[in-house]
Amino acid sequence: MLRLECVSRRFGGLEAVKELDLDVPAGARLGLIGPNGSGKTTVLNLISGVLAPDAGAIRLGGARIDGRPAHRFARLGIARTFQNLRLVAHMTVRENVWLAQHTLPAPRAARVEDLLAALGLAAWRDTPVSALPLPQQRRVELARALAREPKVLLLDEPAGGMTPAETQEMGDLVARLVPAETALVVVEHKLDLVARLCPRIAVLDFGRKIAEGAPGEVLNDAKVMEVYFGRDRGDA
Numbered sequence: 001m002l003r004l005e006c007v008s009r010r011f012g013g014l015e016a017v018k019e020l021d022l023d024v025p026a027g028a029r030l031g032l033i034g035p036n037g038s039g040k041t042t043v044l045n046l047i048s049g050v051l052a053p054d055a056g057a058i059r060l061g062g063a064r065i066d067g068r069p070a071h072r073f074a075r076l077g078i079a080r081t082f083q084n085l086r087l088v089a090h091m092t093v094r095e096n097v098w099l100a101q102h103t104l105p106a107p108r109a110a111r112v113e114d115l116l117a118a119l120g121l122a123a124w125r126d127t128p129v130s131a132l133p134l135p136q137q138r139r140v141e142l143a144r145a146l147a148r149e150p151k152v153l154l155l156d157e158p159a160g161g162m163t164p165a166e167t168q169e170m171g172d173l174v175a176r177l178v179p180a181e182t183a184l185v186v187v188e189h190k191l192d193l194v195a196r197l198c199p200r201i202a203v204l205d206f207g208r209k210i211a212e213g214a215p216g217e218v219l220n221d222a223k224v225m226e227v228y229f230g231r232d233r234g235d236a
């Protein structure tokens with residue numbers, strides 16, 4: 001479904017992503033981990049068209065999508081959440097989720113209500129999102145992404161800033177609500193959450209992939225231990 005081939009992106013002299021290959025078939029769940037600044041969000045920005053690669057190719061269902069204008073990507077079936085949240089603060093929960101459907105040929109109010117119920121947001125439906133606690137705001141972000149019925153779903157720290165109990169609940173929601181055929185990429189510092197959701201994990205360090213495999217293999221890899229656990233354990 002989604003494939004990155006030798007993708008690189010620099011910011012001035014900084015190589016944020018370097019010769020990255022990733023393969024995420026339909027229905028796959030890939031965890032993307034690495035220390036702060038290792039390039040995880042940049043990878044999501046490249047896949048979602050926020051940034052263009054300097055080199056390499058990004059393919060969706062075989063067709064090259066890199067280099068297209070950013071507004072085209074949502075219509076291609078790529079949806080994401082943001083580490084720092086991109087909600088319309090003064091609008092209600094329902095309005096935020098409704099607006100996310102603008103990329104669909106036929107927005108449906110019933111689908112919005114179903115999503116709000118499934119995400120435990122029904123009680124907040126008429127509340128401005130600025131008044132919600134952070135875990136509920138992250139749920140609205142997830143609802144917005146799911147409302148687009150994406151083929152590829154990218155989650156950037158879906159449990160960022162959450163307590164262990166809230167993290168557990170977010171994990172339950174992702175496991176339950178992401179459709180089986182969706183290709184899912186999860187960026188997270190909380191490794192227990194990544195290991196639970198994703199049978200495969202790729203590890204970035206200074207923009208390079210240094211390991212990829214099952215959680216049990218990757219998290220015990222000596223290289224990964226050194227660069228990831230040795231330097232910065234994040235809030236895992």
Ligand SMILES: Nc1ncnc2c1ncn2[C@@H]1O[C@H](COP(=O)(O)OP(=O)(O)OP(=O)(O)O)[C@@H](O)[C@H]1O
Nearest residue numbers: 011014016034035036037038039040041042043083
């Ligand atoms: N738009 C930009 N302009 C300049 N530098 C950038 C830009 N975006 C990211 N960077 C730099 O690229 C590197 C990778 O950043 P990125 O945000 O992808 O890391 P990350 O792995 O998501 O980190 P974190 O875990 O802290 O979210 C960092 O050194 C960052 O400062």
Ligand SMILES: [Mg+2]
Nearest residue numbers: 040041042083
């Ligand atoms: Mg990031």
